[in-house]
Amino acid sequence: MISELKQHDRTLPRGSVPEAVATAMIFVARNVDLAGRWVNLAPAPLPVRVGLLWSATTELMQEFSGRTAVITGGASGIGLAMAKRFGAAGMQLMLGDIEAAPLATAAESLRADGVTVETFEFDVRELDQVHALHDATADRFGDVHLLCNNAGVAGGGAVAASDDLDMWKWTIDINLWGVIYGCKVFLEPMIAHGEPAHVVNTASMAGLVSGPRMGAYNVSKYGVVALSETLTREMAMDGTSVGVSVLCPAFVATGIAESDRNLPSELRPSMQPTAEEAGMRDMVKAVVAGGIDPSVVADAVFDAVEADRFWILTHDETHAFVTERADEIVSGANPSTDLGLI
Numbered sequence: 001m002i003s004e005l006k007q008h009d010r011t012l013p014r015g016s017v018p019e020a021v022a023t024a025m026i027f028v029a030r031n032v033d034l035a036g037r038w039v040n041l042a043p044a045p046l047p048v049r050v051g052l053l054w055s056a057t058t059e060l061m062q063e064f065s066g067r068t069a070v071i072t073g074g075a076s077g078i079g080l081a082m083a084k085r086f087g088a089a090g091m092q093l094m095l096g097d098i099e100a101a102p103l104a105t106a107a108e109s110l111r112a113d114g115v116t117v118e119t120f121e122f123d124v125r126e127l128d129q130v131h132a133l134h135d136a137t138a139d140r141f142g143d144v145h146l147l148c149n150n151a152g153v154a155g156g157g158a159v160a161a162s163d164d165l166d167m168w169k170w171t172i173d174i175n176l177w178g179v180i181y182g183c184k185v186f187l188e189p190m191i192a193h194g195e196p197a198h199v200v201n202t203a204s205m206a207g208l209v210s211g212p213r214m215g216a217y218n219v220s221k222y223g224v225v226a227l228s229e230t231l232t233r234e235m236a237m238d239g240t241s242v243g244v245s246v247l248c249p250a251f252v253a254t255g256i257a258e259s260d261r262n263l264p265s266e267l268r269p270s271m272q273p274t275a276e277e278a279g280m281r282d283m284v285k286a287v288v289a290g291g292i293d294p295s296v297v298a299d300a301v302f303d304a305v306e307a308d309r310f311w312i313l314t315h316d317e318t319h320a321f322v323t324e325r326a327d328e329i330v331s332g333a334n335p336s337t338d339l340g341l342i
């Protein structure tokens with residue numbers, strides 16, 4: 001264990017908080033026996049004490065009133081529901097979205113409920129526009145305490161088809177790169193201000209189980225889950241005050257099945273659906289329309305942030321798919337083909 005920690009310690013910047021925490025772990029591993037008894041009475045070196053103190057005083061997000069939330073894809077669906085829930089808790093909001101008219105309508109209805117809200121029209125695929133979203137938020141509200149990387153689209157079909165690469169790229173650029181950019185741009189300042197903060201990344205049940213004919217979506221959402229798991233470990237190891245959650249819903253009654261309303265005009269001609277894709281899309285539309293209300297998801301997100309809970313699964317009936325997949329992995333069974341729509 002000590003050699004593993006030492007290897008990790010060597011990769012950390014000298015004098016950093018992570019280095020202090022790793023040093024503390026090495027120190028504890030060397031000085032505490034398997035029964036948890038202290039076996040070496042030498043005083044701890046200063047970086048160890050600083051590291052231990054830092055991780056011991058980490059405080060996670062409990063206060064919402066007067067704090068600032070940034071929600072991407074905040075103009076509709078799950079993003080708007082989260083805006084209403086966190087706004088009702090007294091947070092001031094920056095809603096970012098590519099759709100100008102729904103953004104304005106969302107802001108108007110939130111303001112009518114007494115919520116302080118600003119909007120920012122942007123494309124989450126563009127790093128400079130994510131920077132601009134950050135800067136506009138900092139100018140208006142100062143520090144960010146809650147970041148919901150939520151903007152997303154449903155797109156991309158069969159893996160073996162070769163004519164829909166643009167659709168795959170568009171989907172992954174928004175669903176995965178949008179979340180990566182959000183983390184890259186917002187996290188350093190959120191860590192640096194030192195107040196309790198939280199990141200919620202919207203993945204999907206499709207980030208835990210891979211249904212057929214939705215490869216690009218699955219890839220993007222598995223990526224969001226992997227990114228979030230990595231991030232939560234890093235935030236804890238580094239002793240930051242930033243909590244992390246990953247949202248993995250099944251069907252929610254939103255506009256996700258009409259995601260192609262946001263297709264850039266230059267991509268439209270190459271993205272006419274085949275008959276099979278059109279049929280699949282109609283089926284998805286019907287299932288999404290019968291999904292749970294976005295407010296139920298928003299309540300679950302609020303509870304998870306308050307409790308600092310990582311996994312947010314909103315549909316109990318999907319738990320069996322996750323355990324079935326885990327069982328297949330450890331037993332060596334091939335993925336079942338009777339998954340259907342999840």
Ligand SMILES: NC(=O)c1ccc[n+]([C@@H]2O[C@H](COP(=O)([O-])OP(=O)(O)OC[C@H]3O[C@@H](n4cnc5c(N)ncnc54)[C@H](O)[C@@H]3O)[C@@H](O)[C@H]2O)c1
Binds near residue numbers: 079252
């Ligand atoms: N609705 C579901 O059944 C469901 C299930 C699992 C996960 N999700 C995820 O929830 C998230 C929210 O989707 P929703 O269901 O509320 O759908 P929605 O279409 O109602 O909302 C998505 C929002 O993202 C915005 N958006 C799209 N492309 C953008 C871009 N390039 N830049 C900035 N904003 C952009 C849209 O304008 C829209 O307001 C998505 O990440 C989606 O994948 C939805």
